[in-house]
Amino acid sequence: MTSFRFVESLPDLIQPDEYDAHPDGRLVRIHISVTDDGVEILGDAFRPEVLEEILGRLDAGEIEQMLCG
Amino acid sequence: MAHVDPVERKPFFHYRPGTPTVTLAAPGCSFRCHYCVNHRMSQYGRDQESPWTAHPVDTGDIVAQASALGGCVALSYTEPSLAPEMTLDLARQGKEAGVDVVWKSNGFLTRAAIDLCAPALAAVNIDLKSVNEVSHRRFTGGSARPVIDAIRAFREHGTWVEVSTPLIPNVTDAERIAQVLAEISTDIPWHLVRFTPAYRMRGQDPTSPSALAAAADLGRAAGLKYVYVERALGEAGRTTRCPSCDFPVVRRKVWSLDENRLVAGRCPDCGILVEGRW
Numbered sequence: 001m002t003s004f005r006f007v008e009s010l011p012d013l014i015q016p017d018e019y020d021a022h023p024d025g026r027l028v029r030i031h032i033s034v035t036d037d038g039v040e041i042l043g044d045a046f047r048p049e050v051l052e053e054i055l056g057r058l059d060a061g062e063i064e065q066m067l068c069g
Numbered sequence: 070m071a072h073v074d075p076v077e078r079k080p081f082f083h084y085r086p087g088t089p090t091v092t093l094a095a096p097g098c099s100f101r102c103h104y105c106v107n108h109r110m111s112q113y114g115r116d117q118e119s120p121w122t123a124h125p126v127d128t129g130d131i132v133a134q135a136s137a138l139g140g141c142v143a144l145s146y147t148e149p150s151l152a153p154e155m156t157l158d159l160a161r162q163g164k165e166a167g168v169d170v171v172w173k174s175n176g177f178l179t180r181a182a183i184d185l186c187a188p189a190l191a192a193v194n195i196d197l198k199s200v201n202e203v204s205h206r207r208f209t210g211g212s213a214r215p216v217i218d219a220i221r222a223f224r225e226h227g228t229w230v231e232v233s234t235p236l237i238p239n240v241t242d243a244e245r246i247a248q249v250l251a252e253i254s255t256d257i258p259w260h261l262v263r264f265t266p267a268y269r270m271r272g273q274d275p276t277s278p279s280a281l282a283a284a285a286d287l288g289r290a291a292g293l294k295y296v297y298v299e300r301a302l303g304e305a306g307r308t309t310r311c312p313s314c315d316f317p318v319v320r321r322k323v324w325s326l327d328e329n330r331l332v333a334g335r336c337p338d339c340g341i342l343v344e345g346r347w
Contacts, residue, residue, distance in 0.1 A: 004109055006146075008072040012323075016278070016300045025266055025275040046275045047266050048106065067094070068106040068265075069079060069145040069173045 002056050007064045013044035022046065028054065070094055070146075071126060073138065075325045079145055079173045082297055082309060083258050083345030084192040084229050086319055087326030089140035090171070091131055093155075095123045098148040099177050100209040102198070103269040104235065111147045128158045136166040141191065145173035153186050160189030175209070176216035183219055187226035192346060194231045194260070195220055200249045201242060208237075221253050229346045233260040236276045236284050243284035247291035256344040258295040259288050278302060294344075299323065311336040311343060318343055 013029040021027075025046030033040050041058065045051040048065075055063050076088040096113030098105075105111050112119045135142045142159050149156060149172045160170045169191035176195035178186070187193075197216055199205040205213035223230045234246055243261070250257050261284050264276045278301040285306070288296035298306035300323055309319035316338035320327040330337050334347040 006070055006072075006110070008074055016303065019263075019275070019278050019301055023274060023277055047271060049267060049271055065109075067110065067146045069092075 002052075002060055003062050005062055005064050006067050008066075010064060010066050011042060011044075013042065014046070026050075030054070070123075071131060071134070073134075073140075076141065076143070076171070077321060077326065078324045079143055079171065079194050080233065080260050080297070080299060080324075081171065081192055081194055081229075081231055082260070082307070082319070082321070083231060083295065083343075083347075084171065085141070085169075085346060086321075086329050089135075089138040090143045091135045091138070091140060092143045092145050093126065093131065094144065094146035095152060095155075096121055096147060097151050098175065099151065100148070100175050100211050102209050104208070104237070104264065104267055104273075106265050106267050107146050108268045128155070129162055132159060132162045132166050132168050135163070135168045141169040141171055143171045143173065148175055148177075150174055150178050150182060150186065153182065156186055157189050174219075175211075176219035177211050178215065178219050180218070180222060183222045183226070187223050187228045190223075190228050192229040192231070193223050194233055195223070197232050197234050197246060197250070199241065200246050204240065204242075208240075217249060217253075220250070220257070224254065224257075231258040231260065233262055235262045235264050236281060237264045237270075238274055238276055238280060241284075244287045244291070247284075247288040247293055250288075251292040255292040255294050257293065258297060258345075259293050260297045260299065261285055261288070262299070263301055276301075281306075309343065311339060311341060313341040314339040 028045040031042040043051045072092045076090045096110050098111035109119050163170055171192040173194045200213055202213055261281050266273050281298045281301050285296045294312040307321040308317050311318050316336055318331050318336050319329050331347055335342050
């Protein structure tokens with residue numbers, strides 16, 4: 001089961017000047033890299049649950065998430 | 070949890086710009102907002118998928134951490150008024166160390182709770198989701214009236230108050246909210262927040278930049294001097310301009326300070342006082 005860990009910050013992969021091009025908020029951007037510990041998948045989306053579903057289907061053991069506020 | 074980030078992230082734009090902030094949060098909230106991005110923490114006690122994830126903190130250590138950073142302590146992410154004893158203890162220790170305590174709150178407090186907590190708080194950012202009772206109850210589960218009263222009451226106590234409003238497309242009546250805020254004070258900074266389709270409102274679209282710009286115009290038309298949109302409108306949306314001469318007095322990057330040109334809280338160009346805790 002995927003667990004969530006709340007972190008201070010994560011890099012943005014979507015910039016504000018892209019908002020107008022995706023009025024329905026369907027844009028998802030994924031960055032996959034190989035690290036010393038394995039494979040790291042960084043994602044950004046207008047709809048958080050869409051990204052969570054993608055990462056969940058990739059069997060992510062833990063998802064790091066930023067909070068609002 | 071305890072995170073460190075700039076005070077602009079809460080968001081506060083007129084309280085000590087650029088101040089490092091040690092942010093604490095414990096699970097739980099007195100509202101059940103259908104679009105809460107933080108629902109995995111805030112909805113503890115309501116949702117099975119929101120587990121208890123908190124662990125004890127030493128308030129003395131938190132104050133010492135903030136003091137070493139030259140910063141403040143914020144209670145945010147969830148609802149801080151659920152644990153006023155934490156705020157009071159942080160403020161007691163913070164007073165000795167020169168560390169302020171600030172809140173990001175839903176503002177759903179009784180007058181007695183405000184009278185208890187306000188003297189301990191340097192600043193509060195209150196979410197005002199709607200001024201329409203039906204709409205507010207529908208989206209949060211609570212009444213709007215206590216939130217509006219809290220904005221007024223915290224100000225009466227001398228606590229610096231800023232207000233945030235998530236702009237939900239075709240739902241949020243930005244004009245009416247701006248009018249209500251302006252009736253309290255046109256000095257209140259108003260942060261318009263882009264709506265994120267999340268939790269129980271995944272079917273909606275996010276707020277467009279043009280809708281945010283239109284709402285900001287409505288805020289200014291209502292008389293509010295300081296209206297902000299953090300990201301969607303670029304740097305202009307998050308710059309503080311002198312309400313008298315329009316000189317850009319505080320410039321910001323995304324969620325951080327770029328340049329503070331105020332001199333003892335006054336515009337360097339025309340000398341007028343810009344309201345805030347600088």
